Amino acid sequence: MNKSPIPFYDLYGEAFIRQEPNLVHVEDIAYRSRGLGWEIAPHRHNRLSQVVVVFDNHWSVELDDTSHQLSGNWLVLIPAGVVHSFHFAPNTQGFVLSINDALVSGKQGDETQPLADLVWQAQAVQFKDQQQIKRFCTYINLLQHELNADELAQNMAVSQLVQLILLTILRQQRLEAMKVSSVSRESTVLLNFRALIEQHYNQHLAVKDYAAHLHISVSKLNRLCQTLLNNSPKAIIHQRLVIEAKRRLIYTKQSVEEIAEELGFSDPAYFSRFFKQLVGTTAGCFRQQGNINE
Numbered sequence: 001m002n003k004s005p006i007p008f009y010d011l012y013g014e015a016f017i018r019q020e021p022n023l024v025h026v027e028d029i030a031y032r033s034r035g036l037g038w039e040i041a042p043h044r045h046n047r048l049s050q051v052v053v054v055f056d057n058h059w060s061v062e063l064d065d066t067s068h069q070l071s072g073n074w075l076v077l078i079p080a081g082v083v084h085s086f087h088f089a090p091n092t093q094g095f096v097l098s099i100n101d102a103l104v105s106g107k108q109g110d111e112t113q114p115l116a117d118l119v120w121q122a123q124a125v126q127f128k129d130q131q132q133i134k135r136f137c138t139y140i141n142l143l144q145h146e147l148n149a150d151e152l153a154q155n156m157a158v159s160q161l162v163q164l165i166l167l168t169i170l171r172q173q174r175l176e177a178m179k180v181s182s183v184s185r186e187s188t189v190l191l192n193f194r195a196l197i198e199q200h201y202n203q204h205l206a207v208k209d210y211a212a213h214l215h216i217s218v219s220k221l222n223r224l225c226q227t228l229l230n231n232s233p234k235a236i237i238h239q240r241l242v243i244e245a246k247r248r249l250i251y252t253k254q255s256v257e258e259i260a261e262e263l264g265f266s267d268p269a270y271f272s273r274f275f276k277q278l279v280g281t282t283a284g285c286f287r288q289q290g291n292i293n294e
Helices: 029-036 131-147 156-181 184-203 208-216 216-227 234-249 256-264 268-279 283-290
Strands: 022-028 038-041 047-062 066-078 085-089 094-100 123-126
Touching: 022 029, 022 131, 022 156, 029 038, 029 085, 029 094, 038 066, 047 123, 047 131, 094 131, 123 156, 131 156, 184 208, 184 216, 184 234, 208 216, 208 234, 216 234, 234 256, 234 283, 256 283, 268 283
Parallel strands: none
Antiparallel strands: 022 094, 038 085, 047 066, 047 085, 047 094, 066 123
16 A cells, blocks of 8 residues: 655654744844944834844934934834934944744734733833843843754744743833832832842741831831732732742642741641641642642
8 A cells, every 4th residue: 555755844843944034033233233334324124123132332223213322231122114223332242133023913823922012112121130131141042043053843942932032021111111100119119029028938027027128117018018919018928938838839749847847937737727728728638639749
């Protein structure tokens, strides 16, 4: 019996040789700018949106009729159709990420649909957190590798990395919006409160200790949490303890007593009562429901 030949596809159905160019492209700023005296004349792209990122340097960008003089770590979003030009300092470190409009608009289906909340308009966004910059550069380096390497399921990897890059930009936009909002001071206090909880949740600090770290009164911390989070500071601290306990019950084989000790409970019985009161079931039953050891 004759059998039809089996096509040579990889595990995820991609062709042996790519049939179409990728919907994204990454290049270093120096690649194109060095030969042009670090000046890019006004131009626009009909079907490409771009993210231009410069680290630790001075540069200027014209976006339609708006001029930006930037210094430090900035990214600039350039939607398709926006006229733009650049002046970079010699030997500027950075890159240009070009994204086909089909990817930005989500026309390639759910797998490549970008984050809906990202504001795609001509704007400059500053990076102020070094860890965020480090993560962002890691995503870009991985994307460059995927675009140039011959690896399994390249389309999937490229799509996921673009999503992480867009998510990082969205986070920066949200932080900037928070700073200029009417509750920016209050939001900053709550973000610092969350960071402190992350550092100290297993030390069982009192609410007054957190307030002291934040240089505010206990009553103000209570008011901010109730108004903006609809919860008390104590309940929020307990939520962090509970989520850590759940993680360990699901993903480790530590005993309940070991988990209690690592979370700062000197009395395992008190931890058991604490967990049941907040979760509605015992730690042992919660672990059994997760079937982690079966």
